[in-house]
Amino acid sequence: MEKKMRAAVYLGPEKIDLRSVSIPEPSLGEILVKVRAATTCGTDVKTYRRGHPKFPPPFIFGHEFGGDVVKVGKGVERFREGMRVTANVFAECGECFYCKHGQGNICTNLIYNFGAFAEYIIIPDPIVRRTAFEIPSHIPYAHAAFLEPLVTVVHGWNKVAIQPGETVAIIGAGGPISLMFLQLALRAKASQVIAVGHSPARLDVAKELGATHIVNAKNTDTVTAVRELTQGYGADVVIECAGTKQAWETSVDVVRRGGRVLWFGGLPGGTKVEIDAARVHYGEIALLNMHGGTAEDAHEAFNLIVSGAINFAPMLSGELPLEQVELALKKMIAGEVVKMVIRPES
Ligand SMILES: [Zn+2]
Numbered sequence: 001m002e003k004k005m006r007a008a009v010y011l012g013p014e015k016i017d018l019r020s021v022s023i024p025e026p027s028l029g030e031i032l033v034k035v036r037a038a039t040t041c042g043t044d045v046k047t048y049r050r051g052h053p054k055f056p057p058p059f060i061f062g063h064e065f066g067g068d069v070v071k072v073g074k075g076v077e078r079f080r081e082g083m084r085v086t087a088n089v090f091a092e093c094g095e096c097f098y099c100k101h102g103q104g105n106i107c108t109n110l111i112y113n114f115g116a117f118a119e120y121i122i123i124p125d126p127i128v129r130r131t132a133f134e135i136p137s138h139i140p141y142a143h144a145a146f147l148e149p150l151v152t153v154v155h156g157w158n159k160v161a162i163q164p165g166e167t168v169a170i171i172g173a174g175g176p177i178s179l180m181f182l183q184l185a186l187r188a189k190a191s192q193v194i195a196v197g198h199s200p201a202r203l204d205v206a207k208e209l210g211a212t213h214i215v216n217a218k219n220t221d222t223v224t225a226v227r228e229l230t231q232g233y234g235a236d237v238v239i240e241c242a243g244t245k246q247a248w249e250t251s252v253d254v255v256r257r258g259g260r261v262l263w264f265g266g267l268p269g270g271t272k273v274e275i276d277a278a279r280v281h282y283g284e285i286a287l288l289n290m291h292g293g294t295a296e297d298a299h300e301a302f303n304l305i306v307s308g309a310i311n312f313a314p315m316l317s318g319e320l321p322l323e324q325v326e327l328a329l330k331k332m333i334a335g336e337v338v339k340m341v342i343r344p345e346s
């Protein structure tokens with residue numbers, strides 16, 4: 001008889017159903033992993049609320065995890081049964097125009113892999129080969145699950161290249177992405193890291209992780225606050241993590257002349273942002289964009305996890321069983337939590 005597992009299946013906006021589905025069999029180059037911890041993410045929240053243009057339902061939800069290899073397909077050499085592993089949600093093809101230009105993050109044949117909110121997940125061949133890693137014994141599964149968001153942070157990080165002594169403002173602070181940027185900025189010896197956000201609970205975590213200043217944008221004018229903290233100049237570097245039109249525009253308003261803005265959070269297609277062209281041009285403001293990360297970024301991110309450079313514990317706000325994935329996402333939406341851990345076995 002075919003073996004079954006429980007899985008949280010995404011059926012459309014605000015529709016997730018816990019179902020019994022077949023445990024998949026690993027094909028050539030694939031591995032089957034028993035999920036020990038999966039984490040909720042901003043992308044899950046966006047998809048839960050309004051769907052995802054690239055991924056039509058139904059599919060098993062979730063994409064960040066750590067677990068144990070329970071079966072390997074033919075041709076797999078790097079992994080064997082019993083290994084603790086994590087993997088990125090995507091891998092580049094290595095063959096297309098962009099991959100050949102070292103820009104695998106914008107590969108036209110990116111392979112994605114969902115299905116972490118389930119008892120088992122299959123890792124497809126290109127991910128097994130390029131962006132899957134064995135977790136050393138001292139790293140908890142839930143910390144290794146940060147690989148995918150950290151890959152994108154590393155990709156953006158290498159673009160902004162923060163220097164010691166620089167002032168950094170993070171717009172949309174409090175989510176996991178912003179809190180990882182915050183920690184990297186402090187590690188790079190930024191003189192100030194100003195966390196601008198809306199959720200008091202999340203801003204508390206930013207404070208706990210070392211933000212030098214907290215600005216609650218609900219009751220404070222962000223531009224005035226950041227200017228006051230930077231002798232009227234504005235921040236050397238602004239990292240936008242909110243993914244809203246307003247945050248994109250505010251970022252340009254709070255950066256100093258000659259500074260750099262990284263727009264991290266994606267906006268829906270067709271969105272137009274209004275920026276003062278003269279301020280950007282004559283002020284020589286660098287507007288940096290990014291999307292995803294390369295296999296190389298994945299290696300860098302994994303090394304950061306292993307080295308203990310990032311403090312993950314304060315970003316994990318609690319644990320819930322597979323039955324309560326929706327509750328976990330609702331807590332994210334309410335801004336009550338940074339990330340929740342889903343434990344399929346409990
Ligand atoms: Zn994610």
Ligand SMILES: [Zn+2]
Pocket residue numbers: 092093094095096097098099104107108109110
């Ligand atoms: Zn490619």
